[in-house]
Amino acid sequence: MFSKSLKGTTQTPELEMTPMIDIVFQLLAFFVMTFRITALEGDFNIQMPIQSQAQSEIEDLDQPIVVTLRSGVNRRLGGIKVDDLPEFVGEDMFQKLAAEIQQRAERQRDPASDKKLIVEFVIDYDLRYSETIGAVTAVTGRKLPTGETQQLVDSIKFRDQGARLD
């Protein structure tokens, strides 16, 4: 209706696209330049003594499994001790640790029992953090072929301050 002039001739209104395209391309350039592909990051939740004091008394009665990590050559993992068992050494330490924790988890998976499986780490001060995370991964659970994670322990704690285990 508005496009018709009084004389009856038809005129389509011209929309100025240039500024919009300019802005759109500037936005696009900004997003392309600031875009970075980063690897997925995840968390392991750790409880420290303050929080555990505030928890229920039932949990306090659960005896934690004490896992001791000893530093070896080049601050790599030298050995893993689970409670009073002989120390695990060698290439397959993490697998042995995971198997031991899984065995205990299965023993405690009694539906009648409300006992919680708690792992407490005692870690050599100098041990590389990557080795600690390897041990935390081993006790946390395992990846099932379906891609899901089977949780082994209910809670992980660190004993206060890194110990010198020489």
Added chain:
Amino acid sequence: MKLDRRQSEPEKLDLTAMIDMTFQLIAFFMILINFSEVDRSEDIELPLSELAKPPREAADHEMVLNLLPEGSVVYSSISFPRGDKLKPYFERKIRDAKREGKEPADIRIVIRAHEDTPTGKVQELMAECEKASLSNFALRVKERVLGAQ
């Protein structure tokens, strides 16, 4: 020779398809842009774990502490030589949380430590947080992609 008058008119370019595609690209990059990277220190190489899972929900109160191998801490792009220098920041965070009716234990301390850091230094930083009644920790790791080293 007489030229056809119609040929002298400028040819119109149909911009619709290009604009459609450009807006889609902008939407794609806008969705993927990650502003949380301000908390991340470039110097930190996180340890790998195949069980790394991104947190299901973001914590209301969170502090991301980047720990370098020599023990210095980077928080909000500010570098501190030791963890004890963060005490005023802990106190401020606790005050902010209390204003919203939250307890110090509700504040999540995310530790992004370099893979070569001595674990004792990580525990020292945790001890500094505990002195300020902060006890809810998350150790951040990078996802180990299956088949990669």
